Amino acid sequence: MNMPRIVVSAAAALVLLPGGAFAQTSSDSAVTRTKVTQELRELVAIGYQPDAARYDYPNDLTAAEKRLDAKRATPVNSTVPLQ
Structure with missing residues (x-):
């Protein structure tokens, strides 16, 4: 007689527990x-x-992202005079 309650409780726990694994965390x-x-x-x-x-x-987006990464990696002209 208590078996259906146990099964329902166990099923509810199994359904609700994984929700914590997918919770988003706040980060920078x-x-x-x-x-x-x-x-x-x-x-x-x-x-x-x-x-x-x-x-x-x-492929077009990937190529554009690679160009953007390359642009970001190139050093900006320095204002320090060459000696």
């Missing part, structure tokens, strides 16, 4: 709308066209 590396918008602006500035009808979408 969280993606925000502002960060996404800024990155899209940077991608467009180096030639990526998000509104273009292309069949090579993933």
Whole structure:
């Protein structure tokens, strides 16, 4: 007679427990709308066209991200005079 209650309780526990594993945590590396918008602006500035009808979408975006990473990695001209 108590068996259905135990089964229902166990099933509810199994359903609810994994929810904690997927909870988002607050961190400084969280993606925000502002960060996404800024990155899209940077991608467009180096030639990526998000509104273009292309069949090579993933490859085109990946190539644009690589160009953006390369641009970010290049040192900016220094204001220190050469001697």
